[in-house]
Amino acid sequence: MTFMTALKDAWRRNDSLVCVGLDPEPGRLPAGLSGNEGIFAFCRDIVDATAGQVCAYKPQIAHFAAQRAEGVLERLIAHIHDRHPGIPVILDAKRGDIGSTAKHYASEAFDRYAADAVTLNPYLGRDSIEPFLERADKGVILLCRTSNPGGKDFQALDCGGEPLYLRVAETIAREWNENGNCALVTGATWPEELGRVRAAVGDMPLLVPGIGAQGGDVQAVMKNGRTADGTGLMISSSRAILYAGSGSDFADLAHRATEEMRKLTNSFRH
Protein backbone atom coordinates (compact mmCIF):
# COMPACT_ATOMS: atom_id res chain seq x y z
CA MET A 1 0.00 0.00 0.00
CA THR A 2 1.32 3.48 -0.78
CA PHE A 3 1.90 6.06 1.94
CA MET A 4 -0.89 8.27 0.57
CA THR A 5 -3.39 5.40 0.52
CA ALA A 6 -2.40 4.29 4.03
CA LEU A 7 -2.76 7.86 5.32
CA LYS A 8 -6.21 8.30 3.79
CA ASP A 9 -7.31 4.92 5.18
CA ALA A 10 -6.02 5.79 8.66
CA TRP A 11 -7.76 9.21 8.61
CA ARG A 12 -11.00 7.37 7.94
CA ARG A 13 -10.55 4.19 9.97
CA ASN A 14 -9.39 5.90 13.16
CA ASP A 15 -11.42 9.04 12.47
CA SER A 16 -8.29 10.99 13.36
CA LEU A 17 -5.95 13.67 12.01
CA VAL A 18 -3.58 13.20 14.96
CA CYS A 19 0.01 12.08 14.45
CA VAL A 20 1.95 11.05 17.55
CA GLY A 21 5.60 12.08 17.49
CA LEU A 22 7.97 9.55 19.05
CA ASP A 23 10.74 11.68 20.56
CA PRO A 24 12.14 9.75 23.55
CA GLU A 25 14.19 11.85 25.99
CA PRO A 26 16.43 9.71 28.21
CA GLY A 27 15.97 12.11 31.15
CA ARG A 28 12.17 11.94 30.96
CA LEU A 29 11.57 8.19 30.84
CA PRO A 30 9.24 6.95 33.59
CA ALA A 31 10.88 5.41 36.66
CA GLY A 32 12.07 1.88 36.03
CA LEU A 33 12.80 2.45 32.33
CA SER A 34 16.35 3.20 31.20
CA GLY A 35 18.87 2.45 28.49
CA ASN A 36 17.97 1.16 25.06
CA GLU A 37 15.50 -1.40 26.39
CA GLY A 38 13.79 1.38 28.34
CA ILE A 39 13.52 3.54 25.22
CA PHE A 40 12.01 0.64 23.31
CA ALA A 41 9.52 -0.30 26.05
CA PHE A 42 8.47 3.34 26.48
CA CYS A 43 7.83 3.96 22.78
CA ARG A 44 6.21 0.54 22.26
CA ASP A 45 3.77 1.09 25.13
CA ILE A 46 2.88 4.57 23.84
CA VAL A 47 2.24 3.10 20.38
CA ASP A 48 0.16 0.20 21.67
CA ALA A 49 -1.93 2.60 23.79
CA THR A 50 -2.65 5.03 20.94
CA ALA A 51 -2.77 2.92 17.76
CA GLY A 52 -6.55 3.22 17.44
CA GLN A 53 -6.45 7.00 17.72
CA VAL A 54 -3.88 8.20 15.20
CA CYS A 55 -3.39 8.68 11.47
CA ALA A 56 0.42 8.27 11.65
CA TYR A 57 3.46 7.94 13.89
CA LYS A 58 6.50 10.18 13.50
CA PRO A 59 9.69 8.94 15.19
CA GLN A 60 12.39 11.64 15.24
CA ILE A 61 15.71 10.04 14.32
CA ALA A 62 18.09 12.20 16.41
CA HIS A 63 16.30 11.19 19.59
CA PHE A 64 17.38 7.61 18.87
CA ALA A 65 20.74 8.15 17.16
CA ALA A 66 22.05 10.39 19.97
CA GLN A 67 21.54 7.47 22.35
CA ARG A 68 23.14 4.96 19.95
CA ALA A 69 19.64 3.52 19.73
CA GLU A 70 19.20 3.19 15.95
CA GLY A 71 18.54 -0.52 16.51
CA VAL A 72 15.68 0.44 18.83
CA LEU A 73 14.24 2.65 16.09
CA GLU A 74 14.38 -0.25 13.61
CA ARG A 75 12.62 -2.54 16.10
CA LEU A 76 10.04 0.09 16.93
CA ILE A 77 9.08 0.68 13.30
CA ALA A 78 8.95 -3.10 12.72
CA HIS A 79 6.68 -3.36 15.78
CA ILE A 80 4.31 -0.71 14.39
CA HIS A 81 4.10 -2.46 11.00
CA ASP A 82 3.68 -5.86 12.62
CA ARG A 83 1.15 -5.04 15.36
CA HIS A 84 -0.66 -2.09 13.85
CA PRO A 85 -0.55 -2.68 10.10
CA GLY A 86 -1.77 0.16 7.93
CA ILE A 87 -0.68 3.00 10.22
CA PRO A 88 1.95 4.92 8.28
CA VAL A 89 5.31 5.69 9.88
CA ILE A 90 6.98 9.00 9.02
CA LEU A 91 10.71 9.04 9.72
CA ASP A 92 11.50 12.58 10.82
CA ALA A 93 15.07 12.94 9.55
CA LYS A 94 14.97 16.28 7.62
CA ARG A 95 17.61 15.03 5.19
CA GLY A 96 18.90 16.94 2.17
CA ASP A 97 22.14 16.43 0.21
CA ILE A 98 23.53 16.08 -3.32
CA GLY A 99 22.04 13.21 -5.34
CA SER A 100 24.85 10.70 -4.87
CA THR A 101 24.51 10.98 -1.10
CA ALA A 102 20.74 11.47 -1.13
CA LYS A 103 20.24 8.02 -2.60
CA HIS A 104 21.81 6.56 0.56
CA TYR A 105 19.53 8.70 2.72
CA ALA A 106 16.56 7.36 0.73
CA SER A 107 17.77 3.82 1.25
CA GLU A 108 18.32 4.52 4.96
CA ALA A 109 14.74 5.75 5.43
CA PHE A 110 12.88 3.28 3.24
CA ASP A 111 15.05 0.14 3.16
CA ARG A 112 16.87 0.16 6.49
CA TYR A 113 14.11 1.64 8.64
CA ALA A 114 11.14 0.61 6.46
CA ALA A 115 9.53 4.02 6.96
CA ASP A 116 6.51 4.89 4.81
CA ALA A 117 7.51 8.54 4.51
CA VAL A 118 10.41 10.81 5.45
CA THR A 119 10.83 14.51 6.21
CA LEU A 120 13.28 16.34 3.93
CA ASN A 121 14.86 19.74 3.55
CA PRO A 122 14.18 21.01 0.00
CA TYR A 123 16.86 23.71 -0.14
CA LEU A 124 19.37 21.71 -2.17
CA GLY A 125 16.81 21.55 -4.95
CA ARG A 126 15.07 18.99 -7.11
CA ASP A 127 18.01 16.62 -7.78
CA SER A 128 18.59 16.25 -4.02
CA ILE A 129 15.02 15.00 -3.64
CA GLU A 130 14.87 12.87 -6.80
CA PRO A 131 15.96 9.59 -5.12
CA PHE A 132 12.99 10.01 -2.76
CA LEU A 133 10.47 11.22 -5.35
CA GLU A 134 11.08 8.19 -7.53
CA ARG A 135 9.97 5.88 -4.71
CA ALA A 136 6.36 6.48 -5.74
CA ASP A 137 4.91 4.34 -2.96
CA LYS A 138 6.68 6.40 -0.27
CA GLY A 139 5.78 9.81 1.16
CA VAL A 140 8.13 12.74 0.58
CA ILE A 141 7.42 15.40 3.20
CA LEU A 142 9.24 18.66 2.53
CA LEU A 143 9.91 21.51 4.95
CA CYS A 144 7.93 24.56 3.88
CA ARG A 145 7.11 26.86 6.82
CA THR A 146 8.64 25.40 9.96
CA SER A 147 7.16 25.92 13.43
CA ASN A 148 10.22 27.43 15.15
CA PRO A 149 10.69 31.19 15.74
CA GLY A 150 13.69 31.33 13.36
CA GLY A 151 11.65 29.68 10.61
CA LYS A 152 10.98 33.14 9.19
CA ASP A 153 14.69 34.05 8.85
CA PHE A 154 14.87 32.56 5.36
CA GLN A 155 11.42 31.10 4.68
CA ALA A 156 9.71 34.51 4.77
CA LEU A 157 12.22 36.30 2.51
CA ASP A 158 10.72 38.04 -0.46
CA CYS A 159 11.04 35.95 -3.58
CA GLY A 160 9.75 37.92 -6.56
CA GLY A 161 6.78 39.37 -4.64
CA GLU A 162 5.92 36.33 -2.57
CA PRO A 163 7.56 34.71 0.46
CA LEU A 164 10.06 31.96 -0.24
CA TYR A 165 8.01 29.33 1.63
CA LEU A 166 5.13 29.92 -0.77
CA ARG A 167 7.43 29.57 -3.79
CA VAL A 168 8.64 26.29 -2.27
CA ALA A 169 5.04 25.08 -1.86
CA GLU A 170 4.07 26.05 -5.42
CA THR A 171 7.16 24.50 -7.01
CA ILE A 172 6.67 21.24 -5.16
CA ALA A 173 2.95 21.07 -5.98
CA ARG A 174 3.46 21.97 -9.65
CA GLU A 175 6.76 20.34 -10.55
CA TRP A 176 7.90 17.77 -7.99
CA ASN A 177 4.67 15.93 -7.34
CA GLU A 178 4.45 13.91 -10.56
CA ASN A 179 4.03 10.69 -8.57
CA GLY A 180 1.50 12.25 -6.19
CA ASN A 181 3.71 11.36 -3.20
CA CYS A 182 4.62 14.83 -1.85
CA ALA A 183 3.45 16.52 1.34
CA LEU A 184 4.63 19.66 3.14
CA VAL A 185 5.58 20.64 6.70
CA THR A 186 3.74 23.75 7.88
CA GLY A 187 4.00 24.60 11.58
CA ALA A 188 0.90 25.05 13.71
CA THR A 189 2.46 28.19 15.14
CA TRP A 190 1.90 30.04 11.81
CA PRO A 191 -1.77 29.39 10.98
CA GLU A 192 -2.11 32.28 8.55
CA GLU A 193 0.86 31.07 6.49
CA LEU A 194 -0.56 27.56 6.70
CA GLY A 195 -3.73 28.90 5.07
CA ARG A 196 -1.70 30.48 2.25
CA VAL A 197 0.06 27.18 1.67
CA ARG A 198 -3.24 25.30 1.63
CA ALA A 199 -4.62 27.74 -0.96
CA ALA A 200 -1.53 27.14 -3.13
CA VAL A 201 -1.36 23.33 -3.03
CA GLY A 202 -4.93 22.04 -3.28
CA ASP A 203 -5.48 18.85 -1.29
CA MET A 204 -1.81 17.99 -0.70
CA PRO A 205 -1.38 16.62 2.84
CA LEU A 206 0.27 18.95 5.36
CA LEU A 207 2.28 17.71 8.34
CA VAL A 208 1.58 20.19 11.12
CA PRO A 209 3.86 20.07 14.18
CA GLY A 210 3.75 22.76 16.86
CA ILE A 211 0.60 21.78 18.74
CA GLY A 212 0.99 21.12 22.46
CA ALA A 213 4.44 22.01 23.79
CA GLN A 214 5.01 24.74 21.15
CA GLY A 215 1.59 26.32 21.77
CA GLY A 216 -0.04 26.12 18.31
CA ASP A 217 -3.78 26.84 18.09
CA VAL A 218 -5.77 23.78 16.97
CA GLN A 219 -8.84 25.76 15.92
CA ALA A 220 -6.80 28.12 13.70
CA VAL A 221 -4.91 25.18 12.17
CA MET A 222 -8.14 23.36 11.38
CA LYS A 223 -9.85 26.43 9.97
CA ASN A 224 -6.93 27.33 7.69
CA GLY A 225 -5.54 23.90 6.87
CA ARG A 226 -8.27 21.33 6.44
CA THR A 227 -9.42 20.28 3.00
CA ALA A 228 -13.05 20.45 1.83
CA ASP A 229 -13.63 16.88 3.02
CA GLY A 230 -12.33 17.69 6.51
CA THR A 231 -8.97 15.91 6.17
CA GLY A 232 -5.62 16.89 4.59
CA LEU A 233 -3.74 17.27 7.87
CA MET A 234 -1.37 15.24 10.05
CA ILE A 235 -1.42 17.27 13.24
CA SER A 236 1.62 16.13 15.15
CA SER A 237 2.34 16.29 18.85
CA SER A 238 5.24 14.69 20.69
CA ARG A 239 6.02 15.94 24.22
CA ALA A 240 2.41 16.78 25.21
CA ILE A 241 1.48 13.14 24.58
CA LEU A 242 4.67 11.24 25.48
CA TYR A 243 5.09 13.00 28.80
CA ALA A 244 1.43 13.47 29.74
CA GLY A 245 2.35 11.26 32.71
CA SER A 246 5.64 10.35 34.34
CA GLY A 247 4.62 7.34 36.42
CA SER A 248 3.74 3.75 35.60
CA ASP A 249 0.43 4.93 34.07
CA PHE A 250 2.27 6.94 31.35
CA ALA A 251 0.68 4.95 28.51
CA ASP A 252 -2.86 5.45 29.85
CA LEU A 253 -2.23 9.17 30.19
CA ALA A 254 -0.79 9.29 26.66
CA HIS A 255 -3.96 7.57 25.46
CA ARG A 256 -6.07 10.17 27.25
CA ALA A 257 -4.04 13.10 25.87
CA THR A 258 -4.26 11.69 22.33
CA GLU A 259 -8.01 11.22 22.68
CA GLU A 260 -8.44 14.82 23.85
CA MET A 261 -6.50 16.02 20.83
CA ARG A 262 -8.41 13.75 18.47
CA LYS A 263 -11.75 15.05 19.79
CA LEU A 264 -10.62 18.67 19.73
CA THR A 265 -9.39 18.49 16.14
CA ASN A 266 -12.50 16.58 15.06
CA SER A 267 -14.72 19.25 16.60
CA PHE A 268 -13.40 21.67 13.94
CA ARG A 269 -13.40 19.28 10.98
CA HIS A 270 -16.64 20.18 9.25
Ligand SMILES: O=C(O)c1cc(=O)[nH]c(=O)n1[C@@H]1O[C@H](COP(=O)(O)O)[C@@H](O)[C@H]1O
Ligand atom coordinates in the same frame (compact mmCIF):
# COMPACT_ATOMS: atom_id res chain seq x y z
O1 LIG B 1 9.51 18.04 10.68
C1 LIG B 1 9.05 18.09 11.84
O2 LIG B 1 8.48 17.13 12.31
C2 LIG B 1 9.09 19.38 12.54
C3 LIG B 1 9.02 20.50 11.77
C4 LIG B 1 8.80 21.76 12.37
O3 LIG B 1 8.64 22.77 11.70
N1 LIG B 1 8.73 21.82 13.72
C5 LIG B 1 8.85 20.71 14.52
O4 LIG B 1 8.71 20.85 15.74
N2 LIG B 1 9.09 19.49 13.95
C6 LIG B 1 9.30 18.29 14.80
O5 LIG B 1 8.06 18.01 15.47
C7 LIG B 1 8.29 17.62 16.82
C8 LIG B 1 7.61 18.60 17.75
O6 LIG B 1 7.64 18.13 19.06
P1 LIG B 1 6.65 18.71 20.19
O7 LIG B 1 6.86 20.20 20.21
O8 LIG B 1 7.14 18.04 21.44
O9 LIG B 1 5.27 18.33 19.83
C9 LIG B 1 9.80 17.49 16.97
O10 LIG B 1 10.16 16.15 16.68
C10 LIG B 1 10.36 18.42 15.90
O11 LIG B 1 11.61 17.97 15.42
